[in-house]
Each structure stands twice: as structure tokens, then as C-alpha cells.
Amino acid sequence: MTRVWILPVLLVLCGAFAAAGLVVAGSPGTAAALLPVFLLLAGVNSPLVFPRSIGAREAQRRSTVDGRPVVFWRPGCVYCLRLRIRLGRSARRLHWVDIWRDPAGAAAVREVNDGNETVPTVVVDGSPHTNPDPAWVRGRVSPSR
Structure with missing residues (x-):
């Protein structure tokens, strides 16, 4: 904490x-x-600045239910901040996991990034994307979700 x-x-x-x-x-x-x-x-x-973080397991469970992407991030990361700012109000529709607060989240990020804690890592429909373009992520967050 x-x-x-x-x-x-x-x-x-x-x-x-x-x-x-x-x-x-x-x-x-x-x-x-x-x-x-x-x-x-x-x-x-x-x-x-970021929406309230939840645990990785809870985020994955919620994502399975509602189809919304999971964003793994950490404070101080300029790329995470860029993603957050460019998403604007739609950022609240994603599930955010702070890897510094959640060891399971950090392990999930290391697993898909060759042992590195590279963030933001966005998981959409079970497929991880490291440091994706914010416009691409915004396109994955439909208003109906």
C-alpha cells in the first residue's frame, strides 16, 4: 500500500x-x-488519478461476465497515465489492476511479457496486449458493455 x-x-x-x-x-x-x-x-x-483497482482474479472474473477489458497498471508509469488520460470517461468501464498492490496481477503481467512487469498490459477477450494504442483500447470498450 x-x-x-x-x-x-x-x-x-x-x-x-x-x-x-x-x-x-x-x-x-x-x-x-x-x-x-x-x-x-x-x-x-x-x-x-486512476479508477479504483481490484485484484487480478476478481478482474478476470468480472471480465468473463461482462466482456470488459482488464488493464494491468502501476503508479508512476507514464504509458499507463497516457492510456488513462486518452481513455477519458470510458476508463471507468474497464477493470483496473494495480500490479504493485496485487501480487497475482504482477505475476499475470510477467507471464505474458517474458518475465517483465511491462505495463500497461490490457487483456481483451483473454488476449494480452502490451502498451496498446489508447484509441484501439477505446474501440474495445463499447457503450453497451
Whole structure:
């Protein structure tokens, strides 16, 4: 659980220290511009940006029932973030599995990626796709599903 928050917390701390240093050095305007950048980076790299994660086994069970894709992801992954942002509101229709929180999810990703935890890995109809084009994934999520 705490592993997913390491990067966001470090970004907030670095931003705070950098801003404090700039204020002490006499540049409060620069500090005021820099701190929101670090806060934005922390927010984007936090698990808050992604839909609620579930376990790999539960995601696979739900996908079998409703036919929706399963997305294996991890915080801090720019490709996962790109996928999430480009999917927009339709991202809520997928089943998201955070591989840092779910060992079974990490094992599933390693199994289909030659032992590597390469994310995002999207499973559609039982077929894994590593780092697919977001437009392709969006096409697999029909409004009727």
C-alpha cells in the first residue's frame, strides 16, 4: 500500500524544499510557480488519478461476465497515465489492476511479457496486449458493455 505513494510523497517533499529554498533566497514568485508544478506531478503519479483497482482474479472474473477489458497498471508509469488520460470517461468501464498492490496481477503481467512487469498490459477477450494504442483500447470498450 505505501509503495504506491512513495513517488507522489517524494515529489511533494522535493517541491516543498525547493520552494522553501527559493523563498529563503528571495524569490517567492518563483517558489509560488514551482510548488504547483510539483503538486501536479505528485497528483498525476498518485493512484488517485486512476479508477479504483481490484485484484487480478476478481478482474478476470468480472471480465468473463461482462466482456470488459482488464488493464494491468502501476503508479508512476507514464504509458499507463497516457492510456488513462486518452481513455477519458470510458476508463471507468474497464477493470483496473494495480500490479504493485496485487501480487497475482504482477505475476499475470510477467507471464505474458517474458518475465517483465511491462505495463500497461490490457487483456481483451483473454488476449494480452502490451502498451496498446489508447484509441484501439477505446474501440474495445463499447457503450453497451
